[in-house]
Amino acid sequence: MNYILFDGPSRNNLLPFTFTRPVADIRIGILTIREKWETYLELTTTTITEDYLSDKYPMVEMDENVMINASYLPNLELVEMVKDLQENQAIFKDEDVIAFFTKEAQEDIDFNNFEAIEFAEDIIKVENTWDIFSKNGDAIQDDFNLLTKDRKSKPIPSSNNVIEQENIFIEEGAKLEFTTLNASSGPIYIGKDTEIMEGSIIRGPFALCEHATVKLGAKIYGPTTVGPHCKVGGEVNNSVLFGYSNKGHEGFLGNSVLGEWCNLGADTNTSNLKNNYAEVRLWDYQTEGFAKTGLQFCGLMMGDHSKCGINTMFNTGTVVGVNANIFGSGYPRNFVPSFSWGGSSGFTTYLTKKAFEVAKVVMARRKIEFSEQDEAILEHVFEETKKYRRN
Missing domain, CATH: 2.160.10.10 (Hexapeptide repeat proteins)
Known part of the structure; x- marks a missing residue:
């Protein structure tokens, strides 16, 4: 499976740190958010971010992709749900999308056509600099x-x-x-x-x-x-x-x-x-x-x-x-x-x-x-x- 971390709506709230990196490359805890996801998934990830950052942090899109909101830190329960995602399923926390499985280009995605799966457990979300x-x-x-x-x-x-x-x-x-x-x-x-x-x-x-x-x-x-x-x-x-x-x-x-x-x-x-x-x-x-x-x-x-x-x-x-x-x-x-x-x-x-x-x-x-x-x-x-x- 191809996993892509995207910045999500919190990107501007995390400036000035996201002027020079995607949300995924913020360090919190011991590892960066990307390193956490890659350790759990045992796979490398790529990134959807601002155009001017994309040469240094490119996206690799395949026929089947799982998109992950980089503001959310992984835990065992969430990672298992992400791995189990099927086409046109999306994991939500309240009204916020955490991850979804798609075969469509990112600009064509309509969440009204997705099956919503609620993540009910506690989770760490990084949405502000503090x-x-x-x-x-x-x-x-x-x-x-x-x-x-x-x-x-x-x-x-x-x-x-x-x-x-x-x-x-x-x-x-x-x-x-x-x-x-x-x-x-x-x-x-x-x-x-x-x-x-x-x-x-x-x-x-x-x-x-x-x-x-x-x-x-x-x-x-x-x-x-x-x-x-x-x-x-x-x-x-x-x-x-x-x-x-x-x-x-x-x-x-x-x-x-x-x-x-x-x-x-x-x-x-x-x-x-x-x-x-x-x-x-x-x-x-x-x-x-x-x-x-x-x-x-x-x-x-x-x-x-x-x-x-x-x-x-x-x-x-x-x-x-x-x-x-x-x-x-x-x-x-x-x-x-x-x-x-x-x-x-x-x-x-x-x-x-x-x-x-x-x-x-x-x-x-x-x-x-x-x-x-x-x-x-x-x-x-x-x-x-x-x-x-x-x-």
């Missing part, structure tokens, strides 16, 4: 169960202080000495070829993905995910770093999400609680205004390739777009458009030529090429987000 951190604990637990089933952890070196060892899983090549791992509040997953440096204190749920590093004396509270090739230090609480991003120094990051290729300068701090304890409002690309989140705790949402200088302070509920460069004293405003250069005293446009020069150098350090596809995607984002920049 879901990525607020639902991360459940996602870590589900991925931990999926990845460690019938497997045995590598031994934990004796120098470490460990609480509830049965909830800790260490992959091959991980290095950790003289750390504290407390898995009493949730599992701790230490990925392949990672390192946790001495003096670090970690409370689960926590996921350290392959080739990632926790710096000396870091203090990390779950639920937190440190994606592949990331580096974290200082104090981190209930945050998700997708991959290749660094918060390598002292400073606080809480209730936040960083995309890929981000860098937070030394002593960067995010506020995750308003002084009056009021509900946090967050920039909404759909309405082009600030929308209620229903949350009391919400920090920073930062899109791919964005960076900030030392001693940067982010206000509660700040959204930073793609390829922004922030520096200087004071608080920048709560919404920083993509390709912005500056800080609290104002912003100018960060021209693509300069931004791409930096991206090439940064990615080359990790032996990854800044491709023509990457350049074309970011050029599109630059044009699409012009209306938010004041110059």
